[in-house]
Amino acid sequence: MPCLSQCHWGIEKITVKPKLKSYQGITALVTGASSGIGRIFSKRIAALGAKVAIVARNGEALDELAREITEAGGEALVLPCDVSVLAEVQNACEKALARFGHIDLLYNNAGYGRHRRFLDWDIEDQERMMRINYFGMMYFTKLLLPQMVARKKGWLVFTSSVAGKLATPDESAYVATKFATTGLAEVLSLEVEDDNVHVLNVCPGSIKTPFFDEEALRRMPPVAKKTMGDPDVLVDKIIAALAKGKHEITYPGGISLGYIVRAIAPNFMRRQVKRVTLDAME
Ligand SMILES: NC(=O)c1ccc[n+]([C@@H]2O[C@H](COP(=O)([O-])OP(=O)(O)OC[C@H]3O[C@@H](n4cnc5c(N)ncnc54)[C@H](OP(=O)(O)O)[C@@H]3O)[C@@H](O)[C@H]2O)c1
DSSP, X not given: OOOTTTSOOSTTOOOOOOOOOOOTTOEEEEESTTSHHHHHHHHHHHHTTOEEEEEESOHHHHHHHHHHHHHTTOEEEEEEOOTTOHHHHHHHHHHHHHHHSSOSEEEEOOOOOOOBOGGGOOHHHHHHHHIIIIIHHHHHHHHHHHHHHHHTOEEEEEEOOGGGTSOOTTBHHXXXXXXXXXXXXXXXXXXXXXXXXXXXXXXXXXXXXXXXXXXHHHHSOHHHHHTOBOHHHHHHHHXXXXXXXXXXXXXXXXXXXXXXXXXXXXXXXXXXHHHHHHHHHO
């Protein structure tokens, strides 16, 4: 009869969680760096000593961010790129590796939202959202993870969403991209942990960034508008979570109670979600 110590249960391996406590000498690549969460995160870690490759489509906005980083004494590499186009992602990764030698931290953050009933949402637009919000993250991870595994050092950060944990009406394609992101982050956190690559999945609720256009703000339930989070605080929480070696964070934190309610009282949760969100769509 096999005993526990002879079986490969994985539990006999004790790994140290790589906690990111200092950014001195760290090289990073951040997608969606031209605006919102990615811009604030890039600037913050550059000020803490990281060299940052900044990725988005808007080259002028990236140049402006690079100027701010450089003026503050940091180092930035501008990489204009559409994350949904594999050839552009390959080119960005090659340039980042040529300049920095390796990438320690990949922050997959680029993405956008849209509110539409599934019945009114055409296939091409749903495909486009999946290519940008999910495939873009998968492409960068596929290209940069091997060198992290080879070096036995790395951090992968994903911006998923509360919409990657809880479904709401009017957001089917977006919710699907974010559930896919949560799934990828969770699987990778298991697969590459023993190679000292740490994975953090970030699940923001509603955060005050240019993510919300006027139409989205108009449709947002009043309760959600009142409790919108501050992107600077979210970035504080991401940096704190990396320092503690956490695998997932939700901000504002109270929303994560919803995960528990859904698990123990799914029908109650369904009624609440329907009531709040469908009212806001009318
Ligand atoms: N704000 C929220 O309430 C909230 C909540 C949950 C999750 N999130 C997620 O947080 C992430 C960042 O959003 P944010 O709030 O910071 O919004 P944001 O200010 O609109 O920033 C989005 C970023 O994504 C980039 N991006 C979009 N499409 C791209 C593409 N095809 N290729 C390259 N870059 C692209 C944009 O740059 P360019 O336009 O220059 O390409 C921009 O830098 C997104 O993944 C979003 O889904 C946001």
